[in-house]
Amino acid sequence: MADVTMRIWRGDANGGNFETFTLAQNEGEVVLDVIHRIQATEAPDLACRWNCKAGKCGSCSAEINGKPRLMCMTRMDQLPEGEVTVTPMKTFPIIRDLVTDVSFNYVQAQKVPALLPPPMPERGYVMFQEDVERGQEFRKCIECFMCQDVCHVIRDHEENKEHYSGPRFFIRYAELEMHPLDTNDRRHLLREEMGLGYCNITKCCTEVCPEHIHITDNAIIPLKERVVDAAYDPVAWLGRKIRRKHNRTADEAAVQPAP
């Protein structure tokens, strides 16, 4: 087989540049295999993050020829001929080479008010397949964070990160809001603090999702509808006036049932 040329970004927070490696191509290899061969020979200090090499853990996200991909699930023979360019995810700060600091996502995870179910009956809850299926779609998420990487709201606007949880967490909120057992209410939080309104449904997140989760159609749009209903529905508005339901913070929502 012909040789393959890899153009890999190398550097750290202070800057860097592309380094080019040319090596033999082997049958059936994915991009991560080639990176591993470079590590094992020419550049043992080439930093890349990976774990399962089976598309199940979401560790090896990078931008291949400018597009967010899992390196372990991208076959070399399915890329266009010519140089293959590999760069780190743009939305997150660089640690080294292809490794980025994804701690933004772990901070967002801490803000999500937990599931609040009723007490469990003796031999488990009764839930039906059709009721759990909606949530199951979102729980396929492997946290590769490529949807976060590609989202314009934070990709080009660092300042938005403070008040925007991003598509990965919108599906987490959707999963909880649609959970058959949940008694929490996160709608106000989504509108006021998690920036749901910033999303202008361009569906870039859905396009890059390696798990083929319908992030926009099945999570974000239904969430937007629920949030809008809660905020602007005149009947709901009147109901709130009468019941004086107060707006809860994430911390309160995490420990208290909805009033």
Added chain:
Amino acid sequence: MSTTYEHHDYDVLIIGAGGAGLRAAIEAKQRGLKVGIVTKSLLGKAHTVMAEGGMAAAMGNVYPEDNWMVHFRDTMRGGKYLNNYRMAELHAKEAPDRVWELEQWGALFDRTKEGKILQRDFGGHRYARLAHVGDRTGLELIRTLQQKVVSMGIDVFMELKVLKLVHDESGRVAGCVGYWRASGEFVTFAAKAVILATGGAGKSWKFTSNSWEGTGDGHAMALWAGAQLIDMECIQFHPTGMVWPLSVRGLLVTEGVRGDGGVLRNSNGERFMFNYVADMFRAETADSEDEADKWYDDHAAGRRPPELLPRDEVARAINSEVKAGRGSPHGGVFLDIASRRSPEFIRRRLPSMYHQFMELAGVDITSEPMEIGPTCHYIMGGVKVDAETEATLAPGLFAAGEVAGGMHGANRLGGNSLSDLIVFGRRAGMGAADYIESGQAATSLDEGEVEAAVKDALAPFDRSSGENPYDIQRDLQEMMQANVGIIRTQSELEFAAGELDKFTERVKNIAVKGGRAYNPGWNLTTDLPAMITVCKCVTKGATLRKESRGGHTREDFPKADPEFAKFNFAHSSKGGNWDSPIETVESPLLTMPDDLKALLEEDH
């Protein structure tokens, strides 16, 4: 404590953030303790995510006649009676509650028509017993526990590699020393109790389903710290790993394929497993295709198909078929579900297998068979623990999950691993809390030990020329695959022992290129001492166990020998350094009470 390094204090420090580590953390936190978790990867990426088929728990949702006693019996038979019976008993009794508990924390399992948790068939389990979510059950487990841990505000140190456990002046385990992968800076932790939940060691074999993390760090650190390792020769080669393309050789294909109706065929199209039914399983295994096929719909209508024998039996059979020249083009056999189930059924029940084969091999499993072969998957052996508390023989040190030994005996049943994590993860958290409350806990770190570990870790930077750690890793994997693989023999084991001594010397001559910040070459260099230590124990145990049992098969001793069913081989370190000699003794099995013995003999 000196102020040289970043330092943290905890009541309970947990090393490893897979299922066992996270479950232990939840338990210890609920006891009001200050808990920290250290993981060498990001949170949520642990090897647990790769578990596919499900977690075994005798809830009786599909077959009401299932109960803990049948599960206990299946586990002991699967383990060829080398198990710590008390662990198998606790596991069988407690697994259902641990699974139900996950639902309170947000897990969404597949359901029965009545709205209960659906349970699936797996090898060696008499009844459909595995709670599951399609073929991504491990992801569901890790995400549920991860989200619970985050909601409880437990501290998690991500991408921090632990080098060594550290004692206090009286010899109790008192913490550890490690480094941040991002910066290469060292960190020390002092803790009243340390729980190891570091997973397995399969990365020392060439064809493995394990990720880079499976380097046996916890096994080795426990040994160095004064604990014992048992049953290290018992390694599970999962019968169904991918064999092609070469770059994904070893990647796991879930046993759920067979549980859901998939069968194994050789190049003649024969369902060869009918020719490999051991006497021990003959009474409960179908003897015709017709009988086996009835069983899938109704377990009372026929006996189970031989494709669902325990993994050790199936892996050996595949190995024999390939050796006899009846293998597939790439050196495996065929796993066929396409001719037996509808494409819709396959895509719904096995979505990630469908994608895995489609994307990596260009094979559509709804229309063609898969090529599969054995892959190094799981180590039954591990740190010897007390069944109730998971305390090791090193005071202050606890272990749970794959790093602990005893639960699975000589061979683990599929589905018993995820349940193991949550049953014994919880118990380790309780054990550590009780130990701390009893007031015996350690108070200070031995600074000499910290300095020695740091010096060892930095030495490869001082050498201007030397070996590339990747060369050593590759050679080690090839050597172990060739000589301490699925079928073993005295001469090869003796050769392996000699080679491992050479690897020890080669590691001392590694030169690391580049700096300390996120340097994978350096990280691998710090993994190699653990890998070699584990390989030495495996090889020693395999040499001494002159019989075949479960995940240990000797060509020169092909039968099980009842004399060897009375003890485990237990290894300990003489010196506590990674290159110290290892002493191996026979450690008698616990004596099983008569009422449990009766369960094993009963024909359920």
